[in-house]
Every structure is written in structure tokens, then in C-alpha cells.
Amino acid sequence: MDLTSIEAVLFDMDGTLVDSDAAVERAWATWAGEYGADIDAVLAVAHGAPAGRTVRIIRPDLDDAGVAAAAARQLELQYDDLSDVVPTPGAMALLAGLRLPWAVVTSADVRLAKARLGAAGIDAPVLVTVEDISAGKPDPEGYLRGASLLGVAPARCLVVEDAEVGVAAGRAAGAVVAALKGVDGDLRIRDVGELIPLLAR
Structure with missing residues (x-):
């Protein structure tokens, strides 16, 4: 795929730049036990999405305060x-070789994002977390904010994602989307290293 028109890259964090799938699933498994939820149902909707969105889907009986508390508990399990x-x-x-401006756009909060990126040895020049936006993935707000902070039109950004909600967010923002893990994007990749020759400048 020709990516010569791309001027910036917007990366998802978990599962894209950072391999944290096991930690994510451990936290949701513990949370599911505490909240009487089926772990398979939880994991079917949790990956890539803000914790609050998953809580609302799994426990529609909770009011706003209950959702906030349940989402905070889930994040606490991951820190x-x-x-x-x-x-x-x-x-x-x-x-190491990327010459284009780039940002990380994640459904995690800033504490968790910095902890995970730090553990992986990644220093993001621009970081957009769930606390920076009013609506999380699949809403495009996070990716639109990332593009704005980099000063690049969304249509000239490459979004790199591993979850369907993230791909939907990238597409809704008007970006080109590269997708991992068999998710259907504009470009399918096995790992992010496949982007190196495509983004060489």
C-alpha cells in the first residue's frame, strides 16, 4: 500500500505498541469475578475500549456512579x-527509525498509559488518554485530538490499531488505518515492524 501521503502516525497503545494483553485479561478476569460477570462476555467487548464503555455493556443495571466506580476498580487492578x-x-x-511525528492515542487513563509505556521503554512525544476526551473509541475524538496536536490533517494520518473499536475510531476520523491481529483495516499487518519500509522517508 502506498503511504507516501502520510504525514503523521497515531498509534493505539495496548496490543499495538505495547504487549499487555495478558495483564489486561488478568485484570478483567479479576474484575469479572468481583462484579459477577461472565469473563468471555467481558473480553468479547473489552479490548481497545475504555473501561467505562465495557462496564456499561456488561452491567447495564449500574447507575453512572456505579459505572464510574466499577471502571476505576478495573483500572486499579492494572496499574x-x-x-x-x-x-x-x-x-x-x-x-527508532520513524521520522514522521507520532502520538499514542489510548483508551487507558494517563497513569496506566505512562506505566505501560514506561515498562515497555517507550517515550511517547504526544499522548492522548481517555481523560483528554469526552467520548472514547469507537468515537473518533481521540484520533482527531491526536492529529490536531501534531498539526496534521486526519486524512494524512496513519492510525495503527489492533481492535475493531479502534479501527472504527480511526476510520471515523478520516484516517488511513493499519490493523493487526486479523482485524479488517485499510492495511493488514502482522506486526508494526512491517510499517518500517512503508513509512521510510
């Missing part, structure tokens, strides 16, 4: 679970 959080294959090589 210190960093023992096996590492960069994804190809991530460090891609970032």
Missing part, C-alpha cells in the same frame, strides 16, 4: 501489573 508488559514485535525498530 501495578507490569511484570510481563513489553514492546510488541517490531515496535522499537519502527519508532
Whole structure:
């Protein structure tokens, strides 16, 4: 795919730049036990989405305060679970050679994002978290904000994602989307290292 018109890259964090899938799933498994939820149903909607969105889907009986408390508990379970959080294959090589401006746009809050990126040894020049926006993925707000902070039109941004909600957000923002893990994007990749020759400038 020709990416010569791309002027900036907007990366999702979990599962895209940072391999944290095991930590994410451990936290949701513990949360599901505490909140009487089916873990398979939880994991079917949780990946890539803000915790609050998942809580609302799984526990529609909770009021706004209950959702906020349940989402906060889920994040709390993740903050210190960093023992096996590492960069994804190809991530460090891609970032080391990337000459385009880039940002991380994540459904995590800033504490968790900085903890995970730090554990993976990644220093994001621009970071957009769930606290910076009013609507999380699949809403495009996060990616639109990331593009704005980089000063690049969304249509000239490449969004790199591993979850359907993130791909939907990138597409709604008007960006080109590269997708991992068999998710259907404009470009399908096995790992982010495949982008190195495509983004060489």
C-alpha cells in the first residue's frame, strides 16, 4: 500500500505498541469475578475500549456512579501489573527509525498509559488518554485530538490499531488505518515492524 501521503502516525497503545494483553485479561478476569460477570462476555467487548464503555455493556443495571466506580476498580487492578508488559514485535525498530511525528492515542487513563509505556521503554512525544476526551473509541475524538496536536490533517494520518473499536475510531476520523491481529483495516499487518519500509522517508 502506498503511504507516501502520510504525514503523521497515531498509534493505539495496548496490543499495538505495547504487549499487555495478558495483564489486561488478568485484570478483567479479576474484575469479572468481583462484579459477577461472565469473563468471555467481558473480553468479547473489552479490548481497545475504555473501561467505562465495557462496564456499561456488561452491567447495564449500574447507575453512572456505579459505572464510574466499577471502571476505576478495573483500572486499579492494572496499574501495578507490569511484570510481563513489553514492546510488541517490531515496535522499537519502527519508532527508532520513524521520522514522521507520532502520538499514542489510548483508551487507558494517563497513569496506566505512562506505566505501560514506561515498562515497555517507550517515550511517547504526544499522548492522548481517555481523560483528554469526552467520548472514547469507537468515537473518533481521540484520533482527531491526536492529529490536531501534531498539526496534521486526519486524512494524512496513519492510525495503527489492533481492535475493531479502534479501527472504527480511526476510520471515523478520516484516517488511513493499519490493523493487526486479523482485524479488517485499510492495511493488514502482522506486526508494526512491517510499517518500517512503508513509512521510510
